[in-house]
Amino acid sequence: MSLLKLRRRPEPAVAMAERDRRLVWRLAALLLDYPGEQLLAMQDELASAVGELPVAVRPGLEAFLLHLRTTGAIALAQAYVETFDMRRRASLHLTFYAYGDTRKRGMALLRFKHAYRQAGVELDDTELPDHLAVLLEFAATVDPIGGERLLGEHVPVLELLRLSLSDSDSPYAAVLAAVTSTLPPVTTADRRRIAELAAQGPPEEEVGLEPFSMDPTMFNGAEGRR
Numbered sequence: 001m002s003l004l005k006l007r008r009r010p011e012p013a014v015a016m017a018e019r020d021r022r023l024v025w026r027l028a029a030l031l032l033d034y035p036g037e038q039l040l041a042m043q044d045e046l047a048s049a050v051g052e053l054p055v056a057v058r059p060g061l062e063a064f065l066l067h068l069r070t071t072g073a074i075a076l077a078q079a080y081v082e083t084f085d086m087r088r089r090a091s092l093h094l095t096f097y098a099y100g101d102t103r104k105r106g107m108a109l110l111r112f113k114h115a116y117r118q119a120g121v122e123l124d125d126t127e128l129p130d131h132l133a134v135l136l137e138f139a140a141t142v143d144p145i146g147g148e149r150l151l152g153e154h155v156p157v158l159e160l161l162r163l164s165l166s167d168s169d170s171p172y173a174a175v176l177a178a179v180t181s182t183l184p185p186v187t188t189a190d191r192r193r194i195a196e197l198a199a200q201g202p203p204e205e206e207v208g209l210e211p212f213s214m215d216p217t218m219f220n221g222a223e224g225r226r
Contacts, residue, residue: 016054021182022140023049024057025147028179029136031064032092032172035076043069057181060174067171083172088202089164094130094154100203115150119143132158136179152183156193159186163194 016024027049030039043065050061068076084092091097095112099105112129116122119142123129139147151158158180165173186194 016057016182018144020053020057022144023053024178024182025136025144026140027061028175029133029140031061031068031175032133032136035068035073035080037073040068040073040076057178060177064171064174079170083165083168083170087164087168089198090161090168090170091202092132092161093128094132094135094157096130096202097157097160097197098202102203112150115143115146119146132161132179148183151179155180155183155186156190156197158183159190160194160197 027046030042030046033039046068047062047065050058050065053061071079083090088096095105095108099108109128109130112135113123116129116138119138121138121142123134127134129135135147135150139151158176162173162176162180165176
């Protein structure tokens with residue numbers, strides 16, 4: 001009998017090939033970015049990519065693309081800002097839920113920055129490293145193992161964000177559902193953490209992020225996230 005016990009990675013909520021998981025991450029990274037001209041010009045390409053995904057994850061993303069196609073650019077931009085920038089419980093910055101704008105959040109951000117640097121990339125100064133679109137792009141195109149690890153560590157936050165978007169009938173809930181389907185299902189411990197985060201809300205101490213500083217170069221040339 002072997003004395004070593006291999007720790008198997010929990011299976012994702014929806015069974016899919018590695019290529020499909022990375023495609024979901026890449027699509028979600030684009031769809032969760034600010035809906036500028038670049039994104040709106042890619043709608044046919046996005047629809048084609050969604051069509052390659054398993055049936056289990058396709059309908060929600062197709063519904064979101066329909067929303068993107070049938071809503072005016074100004075309305076899309078306004079809804080994005082109202083959804084993600086003006087609601088504390090729907091932030092795309094994953095460490096914000098636990099730390100708000102406190103010094104402790106600066107240390108948490110370093111965890112992301114270190115993972116990116118280990119993979120040989122550096123962020124430019126347009127976005128903090130815990131932005132979900134940044135992490136999804138990293139997982140899809142640079143380091144799927146390291147990216148999946150960070151996503152998995154934040155399953156409670158991702159689920160809380162999905163629930164928040166669902167409660168407000170946001171079309172973006174479908175995009176979060178696609179992301180969470182690629183990760184292990186929510187556990188009992190995750191549910192306790194979700195309840196804690198929902199009850200407490202992000203801390204409101206406004207002290208800045210002094211322990212964290214940005215470095216130039218990652219994703220240079222990409223449209224800055226807002």
